[in-house]
Amino acid sequence: MVSSNAASIGFLPRADGSGSFVSGRTSIIASVTGPMEVRIRDEHPQKAHVEVIVRPAIGVTSTREKYLEARLLSALKPLILRSNHPRTLIQIVVQVVQTAGTDENASTTLLLLAPAMNAAVLALLDAAVPLKSVLAATTVAFMKGSGGVVVEPGLDELKNSASTHVLAFTSTGQLGFVESDGEFEYEDFERVVEAGRGVCSVEQKGHHAMDTEAKYHAVGELIRKIMSQKVEMDMRWRA
């Protein structure tokens, strides 16, 4: 089952780019500013410095946020054509609005990763930061016993899963990010990756007329849809 995903962009007028992503109960807002002036100690003569700041919904920044920052940075940094803007800073701020569960357990944190990544990618696209590719992320659970694969599971499903996987793919289906936890065989992992690729990648060219609602819930297509709506709006004057 693919839970309902929703996304939007461009709602923060002063940020260069902004994106929000809601998956199930998890809700994230991200903003991008840059390329802008960089602190001297972070300055790189050939490349832009990329910074990710995660802010929790409740309480102050802890090691959990530092961990999320490091993971998000590892997914987003290779996406950006950093050499296009040397000696600058590209700052990505991720604000957690609502999490799947109330406690700070591992599952809640895991369910944050994919939506946070998607919100940040939308914000980067909105800010027109030069990118190599579009990345889309999803969470996949491998169930105990049945061995079923559940895409975008809820907390209850996570409880009954043997392993959970946060995966991100480029629109051509290249694997960009993995965070898998649990107990699984490599063969199971391969099945999980295929399921994830299905919702994250985009059908290449051809533009098949598969404009069903179900398709737009798949995150890869959702990101495309949101962005093409923006371009349409930007070009509205020509109509």
Place this chain on the structure above:
Amino acid sequence: MTTMLLFPGDVVPELPTPQKTNTALKVGPGLTYTPPDKVVAHRVGELHVDDRKCAVWMEGNGKRYIPSLNDAVIATVLRSTSDSYILAIPSSTSPAPASIQALLPHLAFPQATKKTRPILHPGCTVYARVSLANKHMDPELECYDAESQKAEGFGELKGGMVFNVSLGMARRLLGDGKKIRQLQLRARKAEGTEAEGGEISNGMEVLEELGRVLAFEIAVGRNGRVWVDSEDTKVTLCVGSCIQKSEYLTGDEQRALVREALRKL
């Protein structure tokens, strides 16, 4: 002239072939060229191909201004050094910080000498042209036209008010929309579909309409800033707000907007 939507990583499917041997392919903003013949998009936008000029570029909209050679911009003086002014080129997200800093040499004014050069104080608004744009260097500005060496409107903007618009809107106000319109007309002609489809907007009807009735001065910077001045505060405000509201409006809607605003005035 064909348009299609591209995303970062998408390869431009068909490149125009140079008609003359000495014309090279021009790759515009939003695209990265990899030799020998691969052009890849690096942001979201509409791909535009002009076969005659043998050019490809991406039409998109944004808020963050990246200086580009010969762009006219509206900048603010921050301070003066021994031989240059340091200016901030704010983007349309302004008054957001983190705007680009640029150098305007004291002598980069028409016929300026050490004695006759204009004195600019911090906070002054300047209409200038980007004379150096390189990602590895801070941009530089000049206050005269590259060809005629005359002011041609560049220089300090006194009085008036500055309004923010998107970078796309600023380009349209400078007439880029007209070029796109011409390309579209040409494409229709080529396809023999001139009669079909309605009128094509050039995206700056708002300005044409306002200019017909009101008297005001205007300067548009490609960094998403529009300077407006007139005798009457109300007129300046009306012009500014009409322009800001026209962002997503078609030509007809822009005209209607201006009519309504003028009626209220």
Place this chain on the structure above:
Amino acid sequence: MESPAPAPALSFPPQTFQKLSPSSYLLRHLQATPPTRPSGRSPSAFREPTVHTNSLSHAHGSAVVRTGDTAVVCGVRAEILSLKYGDGKSQGRVTVLRSNEDEELMNDEEDGGEGELRSRNLIVTNLELGTGCSRDYHPGPPSDFAQTTTSRLHRLILSSTSSLISPSSLRIIHDDEIKAYWVLYIDVLCISLDGNVLDTAWASIIAALRSTRLPRAFWDADSESVLCDPEMKLGLQLGPLCFTASFGVVSTGAEEDGEEQDGSKVVILSDPDEFEEGVCEEAVMICIREGGTIARIEKGGGLLCGMEGLGECVRMARSRYETWEKAVRDAV
């Protein structure tokens, strides 16, 4: 005019080349046949570990682990957390329960006890970089790197499906009622850092936990407090073991931010050292559990390593598991 004579070829000692252009320096090494890393290792070679346990006399368990020039010390200390507040006076005895807690504790037995360990905060992990452990060390509050590594280690201990430490071995029970818990403080100090601190730190935690001996603790109903019997020492009940293997990924044709060129090859570097970690933007970590199943996969930083590469990493991680397992078994 004759064309000017070609400028004399500029040459550098290797160290200068390495500093000036770290990326090319590594790639030149990898393009050689057979590909060799600057350290002299082959791409798939791990550094041999050495493990010593019980080196610290005042900790309940400890281990020193070294791989190449990366060396860490891990100490485990246990303290008692009493569930009763105060000192036995009646007003100091309020217990807070969530209404679904009993039920949750039952479930926890199945899912490895993550909930219990986490909600009670029974395991406290910390990794500290020792002063002068590496060139990039700056004194001050824990760096982002130290915090992130701590968080990764903590996550490995409290894996969502099966915990390394079973909560039952930390409970102090009297008449079927949990009276108190052991809280384990696991502190890792990195003495010397030459890349891949995670694998080494993790192995040191495993070795230290296996060497941990706790005095038998029991509830004394008369004094209403927990007492310890120093004569009787008990080991911890550990769940299935697991060991991590980290990899760096780099392409031999990788230009700065450029497209991959034809004929370029993706190289996976096992157990990257400090220099290699700086050059390889892409990193893969595989954690293999006893029995050969996978406990964790982390990948980020690039698009080079696809499914094929990951399969390769898993295979290498399995053989690395054997190495670690033997080293730790021999040491304890």
Place this chain on the structure above:
Amino acid sequence: MPKELEPSTCEKNFVLEALKENLRIDGRNFESFRELEISFGEDYGLADVQLGKTRVLARVSAEVSKPFSDRPFDGIFQITTELGPMASPAFETGRFTEQEVLLARLIEKAIRRSNAIDTESLCIVAGQKCWAVRVDVHFLHHDGGLIDASCIAAVAALQHYRRPDVSVDGEKVIIHTLTERVPVPLSILHIPICVTYSFYHGGEVSLVDATLQEEQLRDGDMTITLNKFGEVCQIAKAGGLPIGALALLQCARIALVKVQEITAFLQKRLEEDSAARTRRDNLLESTAQNAR
């Protein structure tokens, strides 16, 4: 880190001249707020407030804690307002600016010290256990009026919040899940609302709800916090242009009208949210019954 760019001379002169002609750049009256929008999250205690372009998110949470030893019968109530880089890149994390401290203190005075929350109702077992309620205010977008917007967001989230029910059984405090027992709203004694005035031209012009541009150009400011009964909770005037006592009274009079409007609007939004929740619960119930 980049600093906020000051308005240029021509912008400054124009804005101030326009004020002399009774004109604001966005066309508002001197005494009107920008368009206010309040929405609530799926979770209890999550309020999203938009005041013009300014956008603030407030999040209420509660956990069981030990009361302060000098106040054994009171619960703990805390508000945090940290200006993050999302609102403006000029705000750095972990560095407290003067603006941040003033804002935090003002909100603290307006809500906590005015006893908007009945902290005694947060006590579970005297001296032993109490609720610690915290409000996290997140600034998403800064276009002036952060004080007014964050105060509205905080009181909206506090009114929206429901904490889990507890029962005390001897030495055991049992926290009931949201599904087991209907969660309890906080006991709110009154609803303080802040109205910030900005002064120009020696106090001749006073503006309500200034935008960022107007804030940058003002000569002085004052924040009045009132509830709908006209009780003044606090007045903050930290230096700047001196204002006559009569002008202050006039400001307070206008502020009361604004406070009443805002309170009524907030009430309307809360009722709408509660109605939507009831509808959704009924729907869920009926589908559950159908499934059976």
